[in-house]
Amino acid sequence: MQPGYVLVKEQLFFRKELIERLPWLIRLRWAVVVFGFAGCGASYLFWQWLPLPLLVLLSGVFCYNLLFLFIWRRLSPFKSQGVHPDSDSSFIRAQDVLRFNIFAHTQISLDLLALCVAIWYSGGVCSPLALFVIFHIILTGILLQPLSCYLYGVLVLLALGGLLWLQQGVHSPIFPLWYQHVILPHDGNSVANDFIGIVRYATLVTAVLITAFLVTTLKLSLRTKGRELLRLSKALDASNTKLTALYDMVKEMGMSMESKALMDSATRRAAGIMGVKACSIKLLDEQHKKLRFASTYGLSEDYIKSKESIDIQKSPINRKIIDGAVYAIGHIEERDYFAYPEDIWKEGIASLICLPLRVEKRILGVFCVYSDADASFTESDVRFFALMADLTAMEIEKLNTQLNRIWFLQKAAHQLRSPLHAVISMLKILQKGYLGEMNVKQEETVQRSEKRLELLDSLVKDLLSLSIRRTALNPDALHRVQVPEVLRVLSGLFESQAREKTIDITFHIDENLPPVMATDRLLDDLFTNLISNALKYTPPGGKVTVCLACAEEGGIRLEVTDTGIGIPEQDFSRLFSEFYRAENAKDFTETGTGLGLVIVKEILDQLKGAISVSSRIGEGSTFVCRLP
Amino acid sequence: MSCITDILVIDDDKDLVESMRIILESRQYGVRVAYNGKQGYEKIEAKIPDMIILDVMMATDTDGFDLAYKLKHQIEYRNIPIIMATSFPQKMAEEGSEKFQHILGESWPISHFIEKPIDPEDLLIVMEKILTEHKMEMNQS
Numbered sequence: 001m002q003p004g005y006v007l008v009k010e011q012l013f014f015r016k017e018l019i020e021r022l023p024w025l026i027r028l029r030w031a032v033v034v035f036g037f038a039g040c041g042a043s044y045l046f047w048q049w050l051p052l053p054l055l056v057l058l059s060g061v062f063c064y065n066l067l068f069l070f071i072w073r074r075l076s077p078f079k080s081q082g083v084h085p086d087s088d089s090s091f092i093r094a095q096d097v098l099r100f101n102i103f104a105h106t107q108i109s110l111d112l113l114a115l116c117v118a119i120w121y122s123g124g125v126c127s128p129l130a131l132f133v134i135f136h137i138i139l140t141g142i143l144l145q146p147l148s149c150y151l152y153g154v155l156v157l158l159a160l161g162g163l164l165w166l167q168q169g170v171h172s173p174i175f176p177l178w179y180q181h182v183i184l185p186h187d188g189n190s191v192a193n194d195f196i197g198i199v200r201y202a203t204l205v206t207a208v209l210i211t212a213f214l215v216t217t218l219k220l221s222l223r224t225k226g227r228e229l230l231r232l233s234k235a236l237d238a239s240n241t242k243l244t245a246l247y248d249m250v251k252e253m254g255m256s257m258e259s260k261a262l263m264d265s266a267t268r269r270a271a272g273i274m275g276v277k278a279c280s281i282k283l284l285d286e287q288h289k290k291l292r293f294a295s296t297y298g299l300s301e302d303y304i305k306s307k308e309s310i311d312i313q314k315s316p317i318n319r320k321i322i323d324g325a326v327y328a329i330g331h332i333e334e335r336d337y338f339a340y341p342e343d344i345w346k347e348g349i350a351s352l353i354c355l356p357l358r359v360e361k362r363i364l365g366v367f368c369v370y371s372d373a374d375a376s377f378t379e380s381d382v383r384f385f386a387l388m389a390d391l392t393a394m395e396i397e398k399l400n401t402q403l404n405r406i407w408f409l410q411k412a413a414h415q416l417r418s419p420l421h422a423v424i425s426m427l428k429i430l431q432k433g434y435l436g437e438m439n440v441k442q443e444e445t446v447q448r449s450e451k452r453l454e455l456l457d458s459l460v461k462d463l464l465s466l467s468i469r470r471t472a473l474n475p476d477a478l479h480r481v482q483v484p485e486v487l488r489v490l491s492g493l494f495e496s497q498a499r500e501k502t503i504d505i506t507f508h509i510d511e512n513l514p515p516v517m518a519t520d521r522l523l524d525d526l527f528t529n530l531i532s533n534a535l536k537y538t539p540p541g542g543k544v545t546v547c548l549a550c551a552e553e554g555g556i557r558l559e560v561t562d563t564g565i566g567i568p569e570q571d572f573s574r575l576f577s578e579f580y581r582a583e584n585a586k587d588f589t590e591t592g593t594g595l596g597l598v599i600v601k602e603i604l605d606q607l608k609g610a611i612s613v614s615s616r617i618g619e620g621s622t623f624v625c626r627l628p
Numbered sequence: 629m630s631c632i633t634d635i636l637v638i639d640d641d642k643d644l645v646e647s648m649r650i651i652l653e654s655r656q657y658g659v660r661v662a663y664n665g666k667q668g669y670e671k672i673e674a675k676i677p678d679m680i681i682l683d684v685m686m687a688t689d690t691d692g693f694d695l696a697y698k699l700k701h702q703i704e705y706r707n708i709p710i711i712m713a714t715s716f717p718q719k720m721a722e723e724g725s726e727k728f729q730h731i732l733g734e735s736w737p738i739s740h741f742i743e744k745p746i747d748p749e750d751l752l753i754v755m756e757k758i759l760t761e762h763k764m765e766m767n768q769s
Contacts, residue, residue, distance in 0.1 A: 411685075411689070413715075414685060414715045417715040417744070418641055418644075418715050418744075419641075419643075420745070421641075421644065421715055421744035421745040421746075422641050422643040422644040422647065422745075423643075424745035425643075425644055425647040425648075425744070425745050425746055426643060426646075426647050428647075428745070428746075428747060428748055429647055429650050429651065429748065432748055432749075434650050434651060434654050434748065435650065454745075457745070
């Protein structure tokens with residue numbers, strides 16, 4: 001059966017009903033022919049009178065019904081598919097629909113024409129057969145479009161109206177109205193009256209029964225359709241729920257910065273979404289020879305240990321999965337694919353789905369769900385799980401790529417910094433006199449060299465920090481952090497730095513500050529860069545004040561004020577640009593990478609905070625940050 | 629400190645190793661050197677040092693950590709104090725990149741972390757402190 005949305009989309013849902021009902025007409029017509037011929041027979045038997053026009057009409061109906069039966073058998077899509085119309089595997093093509101429409105119109109048109117002729121020959125508009133017009137219009141309404149129903153209704157009424165005019169008009173009737181002529185007595189014959197009564201009663205009985213049949217059939221059909229719609233609606237709701245859960249799963253995986261956390265999230269969520277006992281991810285080693293459990297949910301430690309390292313060559317099922325096969329096993333039996341099915345039975349697993357974790361053509365590993373019930377999975381479940389596996393594989397690959405990039409940056413920085421450190425260490429040895437005393441000029445040269453190298457080292461460190469921040473697809477997972485605690489931990493370090501430079505540093509931290517959404521590392525970097533800057537650009541004897549308080553507009557306000565060299569006004573617009581240092585800053589000290597405030601700004605952007613600066617040359621600067 | 633205090637320096641940077649030798653020998657420490665984890669382990673097997681100064685990235689990305697954990701899992705070597713010296717910013721190394729994930733959850737095998745470039749005074753102060761504490765622990769046990 002085609003998915004409901006396809007049927008609705010192409011209106012095939014309704015056209016399917018048309019095609020299913022067309023045989024009705026043919027069958028009803030047979031009944032009319034049979035009863036009609038029986039009536040003619042009875043008329044001849046009892047009254048020795050054969051209504052020839054009616055016989056001819058019935059023969060005509062018989063012939064075209066035979067033709068319609070032949071056409072139906074040729075046209076029926078279900079017959080050519082070899083399936084029952086209600087079967088799940090039946091389907092309708094859009095081009096079939098037009099042919100069936102024409103077929104339905106042809107049948108209904110001929111039937112109405114035949115009925116009009118029968119009415120004409122059986123008393124005109126007074127004929128009890130006129131009641132059958134209503135059934136035909138009801139059938140037309142069921143089978144065809146509303147417009148067609150009204151059109152046929154109007155046409156029939158026009159035809160009967162014309163007949164009425166012929167009957168009652170100034171013109172004589174064109175054809176003998178045999179019903180009136182033969183049955184209706186002009187002299188009030190009581191037998192004839194009884195006969196008329198019987199005919200009318202019989203017609204009424206027929207009309208009532210046919211009405212009852214049509215109405216109940218229609219009602220049953222509506223109920224069936226209603227049940228089907230309800231079933232589809234429930235299935236759609238279930239699909240929506242699953243897709244929402246899948247979206248949440250992918251979102252959670254996307255926030256992970258560690259492979260293990262990502263895969264644990266995947267297995268836990270997959271088990272919940274699929275409604276199963278357990279789930280596992282096994283990853284291939286670098287040689288693509290062994291599979292190892294990378295994450296499990298719901299499996300016992302004993303089971304995990306027993307399958308700690310699976311040699312693919314010795315496991316046919318895993319080998320086939322790595323080659324791309326999908327296994328959905330409804331009953332775990334010995335003749336199946338497992339070398340040790342008893343391990344699986346002991347674990348309480350009765351059915352499972354295993355499929356490859358694949359990114360394009362590369363297989364990362366195997367994703368499995370395990371159920372404790374037999375034959376637990378449908379085809380739809382397998383397709384859904386395959387989608388889940390593909391998304392999980394993509395997330396794993398994305399994270400691995402990101403982590404590899406970050407690792408490359410870290411290694412590159414390490415490689416750059418190692419020789420720097422070696423040189424700085426050797427210069428420190430020289431400077432501290434480990435290799436003998438130096439003269440003043442030598443000492444000065446060594447000091448300057450050391451400073452330049454330390455600056456280069458800081459630059460590499462800051463660049464690394466910035467690059468990793470910009471490379472990370474998923475910013476640090478934020479959580480509630482008590483800002484005063486982070487600042488208190490760092491305050492000792494800043495006090496030590498301040499002491500070395502004979503700068504007075506004070507901290508004012510309000511009580512009962514609200515937590516902010518951040519991470520310790522981000523706040524650490526924020527404080528380090530801001531406060532180190534303040535200390536760097538404040539001459540000895542100066543003052544640095546750090547205040548942490550509630551912000552008026554909510555959140556926290558961090559204020560770092562120094563009595564340093566200040567910032568020229570013309571430099572304000574470039575303060576947060578990479579590598580930018582004001583001229584007076586360069587004159588004051590050579591140390592400074594020009595990245596500290598860039599890092600501060602990027603951290604605040606990530607925390608949805610803000611920063612403002614005020615400064616006067618020679619008097620100092622104030623940086624105010626707001627953390628929501 | 630007695631000159632018989634034996635320090636094993638394990639680092640693949642020969643210049644840095646030479647700098648540390650100069651610093652340590654100026655304070656009468658006995659210095660042995662190795663340039664990767666494997667060599668370092670051989671030297672430890674030959675004679676247990678009083679302290680190890682260990683780099684992180686040598687022959688492999690985690691050579692230093694691997695050696696530290698190997699020593700911690702062996703009774704005869706688990707009590708050797710280890711100072712880990714690295715060019716990695718300390719926070720990054722402590723939090724661990726994906727390569728270092730296997731160490732999380734286990735007890736940290738390092739006595740102290742020192743970030744390069746190493747200041748001679750800082751190094752000596754840390755070493756003295758750790759050696760003194762270690763000696764006190766050994767005496768108590």
